[in-house]
Amino acid sequence: MLTEKLYYKDQYMKEFTAKVLSCSSRQDGNYGVILDRTAFYPEGGGQPGDTGTLSGSDVLDTVEEGGEIVHICSSSCDAGSEVSGSIDWDRRFDHMQQHTGEHIISGMICSELHCDNVGFHMGSDTVTIDYNAPADLETILEIEKKANTYIMEDHPAHIFFPDSCELKSLHYRSKKELEGDVRIVSFPGADMCACCGTHLSSSSQVGLVKVTGVKKFHEGVRIDLLCGKRAVDYLMACWRQNSAIGRELSSPFDATYSAVVRVVEQTERLKERLSLLEDENYSLTASGYAGAGDVCIIKEAMETDSIRRLCEAVYSVCGGYCAVFSGKENSYRYSLMAPDDRLQEICRSINSALCGKGGGRNGLAQGSVSADESSIRRFFNI
Numbered sequence: 571m572l573t574e575k576l577y578y579k580d581q582y583m584k585e586f587t588a589k590v591l592s593c594s595s596r597q598d599g600n601y602g603v604i605l606d607r608t609a610f611y612p613e614g615g616g617q618p619g620d621t622g623t624l625s626g627s628d629v630l631d632t633v634e635e636g637g638e639i640v641h642i643c644s645s646s647c648d649a650g651s652e653v654s655g656s657i658d659w660d661r662r663f664d665h666m667q668q669h670t671g672e673h674i675i676s677g678m679i680c681s682e683l684h685c686d687n688v689g690f691h692m693g694s695d696t697v698t699i700d701y702n703a704p705a706d707l708e709t710i711l712e713i714e715k716k717a718n719t720y721i722m723e724d725h726p727a728h729i730f731f732p733d734s735c736e737l738k739s740l741h742y743r744s745k746k747e748l749e750g751d752v753r754i755v756s757f758p759g760a761d762m763c764a765c766c767g768t769h770l771s772s773s774s775q776v777g778l779v780k781v782t783g784v785k786k787f788h789e790g791v792r793i794d795l796l797c798g799k800r801a802v803d804y805l806m807a808c809w810r811q812n813s814a815i816g817r818e819l820s821s822p823f824d825a826t827y828s829a830v831v832r833v834v835e836q837t838e839r840l841k842e843r844l845s846l847l848e849d850e851n852y853s854l855t856a857s858g859y860a861g862a863g864d865v866c867i868i869k870e871a872m873e874t875d876s877i878r879r880l881c882e883a884v885y886s887v888c889g890g891y892c893a894v895f896s897g898k899e900n901s902y903r904y905s906l907m908a909p910d911d912r913l914q915e916i917c918r919s920i921n922s923a924l925c926g927k928g929g930g931r932n933g934l935a936q937g938s939v940s941a942d943e944s945s946i947r948r949f950f951n952i
């Protein structure tokens with residue numbers, strides 16, 4: 571049973587009719603349907619299989635098994651009957667945009683960096699491609715710019731099956747050693763690659779390519795790529811983010827980065843100033859506990875670091891241990907400072923009486939308790 575591959579005759583065919591050659595049930599409860607001809611592309615060359623419908627049945631996936639194109643269907647079809655197929659076109663067109671965009675940018679990267687494409691994964695969110703040569707972000711962005719220029723110039727795809735003589739003379743990319751008829755997909759000036767997938771008929775239909783990630787991968791580089799509508803949606807989301815940041819910081823659209831840097835620097839200065847003021851405040855508070863012996867202080871909404879610093883200030887003058895609690899409702903954090911020989915014992919009794927956890931050494935313990943303010947007050951008799 572050899573199925574006629576309509577997707578190679580016309581990659582834009584969305585609907586077709588065909589005869590059911592066989593239908594068999596599968597272990598997972600679905601049915602494997604083989605047709606005399608199909609426009610459903612089976613998973614291969616890194617491109618996922620098509621989905622859609624065959625008459626009343628959902629096509630959940632299309633795969634190649636033992637040389638046959640098998641439509642994985644949710645319900646059975648009668649062998650010998652005629653069915654009408656309909657491809658989930660938005661999904662397939664997205665695959666063609668990703669696949670074609672990947673060809674153009676990979677062709678350019680491999681020729682400029684003198685390397686091979688050693689990995690390719692077309693996910694539902696992003697396309698990941700690995701190359702066996704290192705490259706930095708700026709180099710990749712330069713190539714991205716060239717790829718987008720090429721895309722705009724609207725170059726037609728040239729897809730052909732060369733004879734073995736011609737094939738030997740061609741310089742093309744291939745992920746593996748190929749036998750038999752080799753299908754060459756060429757975008758002249760950008761890429762020539764042996765590939766079995768479905769591609770757009772011209773570069774302009776890719777619309778746009780956008781690299782969203784560049785990182786070291788083994789000895790080479792891995793890039794994340796978005797093409798076509800995915801790239802447009804991504805840039806739209808980036809624009810929305812940037813606009814919102816600009817509005818919030820009263821900054822023009824193209825100056826949001828420096829506005830954010832200013833805010834970060836300002837925050838750092840304010841933190842330093844706040845820290846100085848807190849230290850002054852803690853010294854003043856501590857002076858009220860001079861010689862007071864064992865002390866417990868409960869305060870609202872303090873950072874962990876501030877709790878510790880207040881505890882240190884009071885402990886240095888009180889002459890006993892010092893515990894500082896901060897939090898609300900049933901959740902408080904604490905710092906405890908005590909002479910080394912008392913620290914563990916006090917810490918254990920706090921944790922056991924107030925459902926707490928935490929510990930420490932060298933005179934300082936820190937932790938949290940699941941208890942409210944009145945329970946803490948009862949425990950410390952304050």
Ligand SMILES: [Zn+2]
Pocket residue numbers: 615669670673755765766767768769
């Ligand atoms: Zn391809």
